[in-house]
Amino acid sequence: MNARDADRAPAPACHDGVCITCSDTAVEVTVIELLDLGFAVVDTGQGREEVSVALVAASVGDRILVHAGEAIARLEISE
Known part of the structure; x- marks a missing residue:
């Protein structure tokens, strides 16, 4: 956890690629660049x-x- 993350509440835990808010399918993607805002x-x-x-x-x-264009969870990678 870095200083930016310290004051943020944890994101909701989504499982099996399904949005817990609407039960619709979410898409798993990889972040390649952070932008402003x-x-x-x-x-x-x-x-x-x-x-x-x-x-x-x-x-x-x-x-x-x-x-719907909004990141809803960060996936934990288990190795």
């Missing part, structure tokens, strides 16, 4: 898109779930 460029596996990461403490390289 809470946005990021992500790799969808089929191209790049700009999404909001305002609700999630995301860093370059993180895998996140995106629903």
Whole structure:
């Protein structure tokens, strides 16, 4: 956790690629660049898109779930 993340509440835990808010499917993507104003460029596996990461403490390289252009959870990678 860095200083930026210290004052943020944890994001909701989404499981199995499903948005807990609406039960719709979220898309797993990789953050490739952080932009100003809470946005990021992500790799969808089929191209790049700009999404909001305002609700999630995301860093370059993180895998996140995106629903309707908004990051809703950061995925923990278990090895």
